[in-house]
Amino acid sequence: MRWRQAIQEALYGPDGFFVSGDRPADHFRTSVHASPLFAGALARLLVGLDEALGGPPTLDVVDVGAGRGELLLALADAVPGPLLRRLRPTAVELAPRPPYLPPAVHWSHSLPASVTGLLIATEWLDNVPVDLAGRDTTGPARYVHVDDSLGEPVSDVDAAWLDRWWPLASGHRAEIGVPREEAWRSAVSTVRGGYALAVDYGHLAGARPALGTLTGFRAGRQVPPVPDGSTDLTAHVAFDALADAVSHGVAPETVLVTQREALRGLGVSGARPPLSLASTDPTGYVRGLARAGQAAELTDPAGLGSHFWLLSAVGVPVPFQP
Numbered sequence: 564m565r566w567r568q569a570i571q572e573a574l575y576g577p578d579g580f581f582v583s584g585d586r587p588a589d590h591f592r593t594s595v596h597a598s599p600l601f602a603g604a605l606a607r608l609l610v611g612l613d614e615a616l617g618g619p620p621t622l623d624v625v626d627v628g629a630g631r632g633e634l635l636l637a638l639a640d641a642v643p644g645p646l647l648r649r650l651r652p653t654a655v656e657l658a659p660r661p662p663y664l665p666p667a668v669h670w671s672h673s674l675p676a677s678v679t680g681l682l683i684a685t686e687w688l689d690n691v692p693v694d695l696a697g698r699d700t701t702g703p704a705r706y707v708h709v710d711d712s713l714g715e716p717v718s719d720v721d722a723a724w725l726d727r728w729w730p731l732a733s734g735h736r737a738e739i740g741v742p743r744e745e746a747w748r749s750a751v752s753t754v755r756g757g758y759a760l761a762v763d764y765g766h767l768a769g770a771r772p773a774l775g776t777l778t779g780f781r782a783g784r785q786v787p788p789v790p791d792g793s794t795d796l797t798a799h800v801a802f803d804a805l806a807d808a809v810s811h812g813v814a815p816e817t818v819l820v821t822q823r824e825a826l827r828g829l830g831v832s833g834a835r836p837p838l839s840l841a842s843t844d845p846t847g848y849v850r851g852l853a854r855a856g857q858a859a860e861l862t863d864p865a866g867l868g869s870h871f872w873l874l875s876a877v878g879v880p881v882p883f884q885p
Contacts, residue, residue, distance in 0.1 A: 566777070566790075567742065569709050570692035573790035575657055580792055581690070582657050593686050594762065594822070594867050595634045598857035602637030604829040608758070608882060609638070609681055613646055615879040616679065616756055621651045623680035623757070627750055628687030629654035631661045635668055651680075678754045684747075685762045688805070689797045691743045695775060696721065698731045707736060709790060728804040729771050736775040740801040744808035751813050756878040759814065762822065765802035765871040772799075802871040814875030820885050823868035826861055828883045833859035 574580050594601040613622050626634050635652040642650060653669040654660075660670040695707035696717050704725055705713040717725065721739045729737040751759040766772065779786045779794040788796050802819060810817040820828075835855045840847055862868040874881065 564709050565694055565706050565714065566709060567692045567694040569790040570796050573792050573794070573796055574690060574692065576792065578792050580795055582659075583792070594861055594870070595630075595637065595685055598861055599637055599641065600831050600854065600857050601826075601861055602634060603641045604826050604831050605634075605681075605683070606638055606641035606643075607829050609642060609650075610646060611882055612681060612757055612879065613649075618649075619679055619756075620649060621679070622646065622649050623651050623653065623675070623678045623682075625653045625655060625675060625678050625680070625682040625753075627655045627674070627682065627684040628690065629656040631658070632656075632664050632668055632670075634683070634685060636664070639665075639667075674750055674753050676753065678757060680757045682750060682754050682757070682759045683762070684750065684760070686764070686797075688743050688747060688761055688763050688800045690795070691746050693738045693740065693742055693798060694721065695736055695777060696725060696731060696739055697736045698733050700733045704731050704737075724804070728768065728801055732773070735773045737771070738775050738777060738798045738801075740804050743800060744805055747805055748809055748813050751809050751875050751877075754814070754875070754877045757876075758879070758882070759809075759875045759877070761800075761805070761873040762870055763800045763802075764797070764869075765800040765805075767801075767803045771801070800871070802873060806873055809873075809875055814877055816876040816881050817873065818881050818883065818885055819871060819873050820883065821864070821868060822870040822872055823862040823864055824885070825872040825874075825883065826858075826868075831858050831861060833862055 575582060632654050635654055653671060653675060655671050655674055657672055696704045697707045697713055698704050699713060704717045704722060706715055706717055708714050721741060724739055724741050725731060725737060731737055747761060776799040777788050779788040779796055781794045786794060790796060806817055806819045833855050860867060
C-alpha cells in the first residue's frame with residue numbers, strides 16, 4: 564500500500580486518529596496550546612484586517628483542521644468586545660463537535676463557500692496525506708510503500724513536481740506536495756476578501772531532508788510512523804512550492820515569513836520586564852517573566868519560531884513583508 568492511502572485511512576478513516584475520541588492536544592503541542600500570546604497576535608491581525616475591510620457587518624474566522632476548537636475559543640478571549648460581536652467563527656473538522664463549544668461556533672466537515680475575513684490553518688497541511696517517492700541506483704522515481712519497498716514509477720504530474728521542487732538522488736526519499744497544494748488552493752479560493760494563513764512545519768529548496776520528514780507522534784513523544792490509527796502522522800510542508808501554487812492565479816499577494824518574524828511584527832516579544840518592576844510591582848514582574856518565557860517559546864528559531872507563515876491577501880494589503 565502507498566503511504567498516501569495509508570495515511571488517509573489512519574488519520575481520517577472511521578477509527579482514524581483525528582476522528583476518534585482522543586484529543587490531538589494530548590499527543591502533540593502546537594502554538595495554540597503553547598500560549599495565549601499566539602491567539603493574541605492573531606487577534607491583532609484580525610483587528611487590522613477588519614479595518615482594511617471597512618468593518619463589515621460580519622467578519623469570518625474559519626479554522627481549518629480546528630482540532631477541538633481551541634484556537635477559536637482563545638480568539639474569543641483575545642478579540643475586543645465590539646469586534647467579537649461581529650465575529651462569525653467556523654471550525655472545519657472531521658471529528659464530532661465537542662459538547663463544550665459555545666453555540667456561536669459553527670462546526671462543519673467542509674469548507675464554507677465564501678469567506679470574508681480570516682481563513683487559517685495551523686498545523687493542518689502537515690497532516691494532509693501525501694505519497695512518498697524514492698529512487699534506487701538506476702531507475703526513475705517510484706512510490707514508496709508502507710513496507711518501505713519501491714513500487715510503480717510516479718505519475719507524470721508527481722514526476723514533474725519532484726523535478727522542480729525536490730529532485731531525488733539515489734537512496735533518497737521525498738514527500739510529494741501535490742495534494743497539499745491542491746488542498747490549500749481550494750481553501751484559499753473561498754476567500755472573497757481578507758487573509759488566508761497557513762502556519763506549519765516546513766522546508767525550502769536547498770534544505771530538503773535527504774530521507775524526508777514523515778514521522779509519528781503519540782502522547783507527546785516522537786514515534787515511528789505506523790499507520791494504525793493510534794498515532795499522529797505528519798510530514799513537513801514544502802512551503803516554497805506551496806507559495807508558488809497559490810500565488811499564480813489564486814492569490815497573487817502572497818508572502819512567506821517565519822513565525823518568529825510574523826509574531827515579532829505583531830508585537831510578541833521575548834524581552835524580560837525591567838528588574839526595577841520586581842520591587843514596585845512583584846506580581847506584575849512575575850507575570851511579565853511568564854509572558855516573556857511564552858513569547859520565547861513561540862519565537863524560538865530552533866522550535867516553534869521556525870514554523871512558516873504563508874499569508875495570502877485578497878482585496879486588502881498584505882500586513883507584513885518578508
